[in-house]
Amino acid sequence: MKTASIPLHTRILLALFLGALAGLAVHSLAGEAQWTIWLTDNIAAPVGEIFLRLLLMTVVPLVFASIVLGVTGLGDVRNLGRVGGKTLVYFVASSAIAAALGIILVNLMDPGSSLDPLVRAALLEDFRDQASSMQAGSPGFGVDMLVNIVPRNPVEAAANMDMLAVIFFALVFGVALALIPRERAAPLIAVIESLGDVVIKIIEMVMRLAPYGVFALIFVVTSRFGWSLLAQLGVYVVLVLLGLTLHTVVTLSLLVKFFGGMKPLDFWRRSRAVIVTAFATSSSSATLPTSIAVAERELKVPPTLAGFVLPLGATMNMNGTAVYVGITVLFLAQVFGVDLTLGQQVVVAMLGVITAIGAAGVPGGSLPLIMVILASVGVPPEGIAIILGVDRILDMARTVTNVTGDLTAAVFLAHSETSRAGPTFENPAVENPASESPAPAADNPVSRQG
Incomplete structure (x- = not known):
């Protein structure tokens, strides 16, 4: 069988398995030998980083084009308020459930009491420098975080990958474009559609x-x-992993069934390309192109809704992060002997939801915010060093929950909108050439056309 005939998501899954097997073999047989360090630092790590950067370089133009076209495709600007309100309520509700689940599990299992003090000391020593560098750049919660959503310079926000600011500018730009006369807007909409098509083609090549x-x-x-x-x-x-699995398999399946009108098994079967990509890249932003393609092609979400909801979700709806924050903060509090009251745990849950909105959609993006939460409840922020060694593996798992949570939001919005009288989210004034393109090849999970 030729490699090209194997679906892309299958090849990615196979590479994931072989890479893990090879890494474990090298670690077991050679340990910290000089040649293994050289191999990791000079070959494997650069190859992986280049792949991530190739995906991430498409995120800003893709988010901008998708949100602008999504907003203009909603037609009447009043539809934006309705759809946006539903989206925000869904994000907050699902993240709150996730954060509460994490805190309940920690209280039931009390994991912090089982960590050997010698192991704690060793981990703090090994990862103290990394934790210190993260703490120096830790953002804070509060009014400043809200103010910074509005960019002084949208180009600077894009260059710094400040996705909340980019999303805000794209929303304002899309609303303004929808409000000007149709004949004046049409040429610019066509340019933005072309931009989106070019970005998708780049992603196809990268994938x-x-x-x-x-x-x-x-x-x-x-x-x-x-x-x-x-x-x-x-x-x-x-x-x-238990918390992420319960929220993903149970909570999200129930949301898809009762609010999305879709059988959970069908949802998971059609979403497999997104799951594999999310686990491999540990980045909601890097998975966004595949998420949009799968939502449109496999889950039959209208392109205007997929282009509006999923870029928002990649930055603002991180259910896996909410689970992780609750468990991590309470675990470290137990390790350091800090007894948190019920009120403090509620605060942790609320901050977990805010973290799920404010964290960057890149590997380890939530860690600086977790340090802020630790400090707010009296736990040494440098305690984050204890879990840094395993964070990348857990990051891979929680990214799966993050992006599948985004897909459930898109399914919910599509079901909710199509249950209304008529497809109110389509803009008859704007034709989308991409919708007339031939169906993509079966093994290409990133093509938006079809």
Whole structure:
């Protein structure tokens, strides 16, 4: 069988398995030998980083084009308020459920009491410098975080990957474009549609390299840490994975069934390309192109809704992060002997929801905000060093929950809008050439056309 005949998501999954196997073999046989360090630092890590950067470089133009076209495609600007309100309520509600689930699990299992003090001291020593560098750049919660959503300079916001600011500018731009006369807006809309098509074509080319990038990314993690670190933090790791699994399999399935009008098994079967990509890249932003394609082609979400909801979700709807924040903060509080009251735990849950909105959709994007939460409840922020070694593996798992949560939001919005009288989210004044294009090849999960 030729490699080209194997679906892309299957090749990515195979690369994930082989990379993990190779990394574990190198770690077990060679450990910290000089040649393994050289191999990781000079070959595997750069290959993985280049693959991630190739995907991330498309995120800003894709988010801008998708949101602008999504807003203009809603037609009447009043539809934006309705759809936007539903989207925000869904994001907050699902994230609140996720944060509460994480806190309940920690209270039931009490994982912090099982960590050996010697292991805690060793982990703090090994990762103290990394934690200190993160703390220096930690953002804060409050009014400033809200004010910074409005960019002084949208170009600067795009250059800094400040996605909340980019999204805000795109929303304002789209609303203004929808309010000007149709004949004046049509040429610019056509340009933005072309921009979106170009970005999608770039992504198609990049995704051909996905198996190699995925192999390199997972090889770096497993060759460096093996299973030893997982064993030291075993209860914590199992608890995080349990929380993510429960929220993903149970909560999101129920939301899809009762609010999205779709059978959960159909949803998971059609979303497999997104799941594999999210797990491999550990980045909601890097997975966004695949999420939009799968939503439109497999889940039959109208392009205007997919282009509006999913870019918002990649930045503002991180259910996996909400689960992770609740578990991590309470776990570290237990490790350091800080007894949190019920009121403080409620505050942690609320801050977890805010973190799920404000965290960057890139690997490790939530960690600086977790340090802020730790400080607010009396836990040493440098305690984050205890879990840094296993964070990348857990990041891969929680990214799956993050992006599938975004897909459930898109399914919910599509079901909600189509249940109204007529397709109110379509703009008859703007034709979308992409909707007339032939169906894409079956093994290409990133093409938006079809």
